[in-house]
Amino acid sequence: EEEQVLTNADRQPYVIRSQLYSFREKIYRQMMDHLFVGAGVSFSIRRKIEGIIEGESTPYGIYSERYGFDPNHYASNGLLFSAQYTTRDNQNRAYNGVYADAGIRINQSWMGSTKNAVQLTTDFRKYWSLSKRNPEHVLAFWNFGSYLISGSLPYMELPGTGKDPSARSGRGYTIAYFKGLKYFTSEIEYRFPITKNKFLSGVSFFNIQTTDDV
Secondary structure, X not given: XXXXXXXXXXXXXXXXXXXXXXXXXXXXXXEEOOEEEXXXXXXXXXXEEEOOEOOEOOHHHHHHHHHOOOOOOEEEEEEEEEEEEEOOOOOOOOOOEEEEEEEEEEEOHHHXXXXXXXXXXXXXXXXXXXXXOOOOOEEEEEEXXXXXXXXXXXXXXXXXXXXXXXXXXXXXXXXXXXXXXXXXXXXXXXXXXXXXOOOOEEEEXXXXXXXXXX
C-alpha cells in the first residue's frame, strides 16, 4: 500500500506548505573557444514544512521516513561543478548553434546539508534556422536529464518536471508532476514570427518526459 501511495499513479494532489530559503550561484571561466568550466554553490533550506496529514499516508511522509529526513525541515546544500560548450549565434535568442552543459552537484553535510548526495545533470540544445530571408523561423531541440548518483535527496529536491534551472521542462504540466531519483525529458519546438514587424512571435512544441519510481 505504501508503494502505491508513494508512486501516486492516480496523480492525487497533495498540498505541501513551507518556508523556502534558496541561493544558487555559479561562475564560468572560458578555457578556449566555445568551452567554459564553472563552479559554484547551492543552498536550499526549507523550514516549517506542512506535508503530513494525521492519520493518512502521503508520498511526502512515506519518503521522508524511508530515507531518514525530518518531515518538518531540511537543508540541501552543496558544491556545483560544470563544463559547458556553446556555439550559439545569440546566447539569448539563438537561430543556429549548439549548447551543451554537464554538471555535478555534491551535497555535503559540512556545508549544513541534511544528507550527502551526488547528482548529475545534462543539458543539450540544438538550433536550426529554417530560412535565410526570415531567420526567426527556428526549429529547436532540447534534452535535459537529472540523475541521483549516490546518497539521498529530500522529497522536494528530487529531479522532476520543471526542476531544471529555468523551471521549464515538461511544459504543460505543473512543477514536480513527475518526479523520481532519475529524470529525463526531450522537447522539440518550432518558433515563428506572427506580425510583420516581428513584435509578436509564436511557438508550437512537443515534449516527452520519463522518471523512475522513488
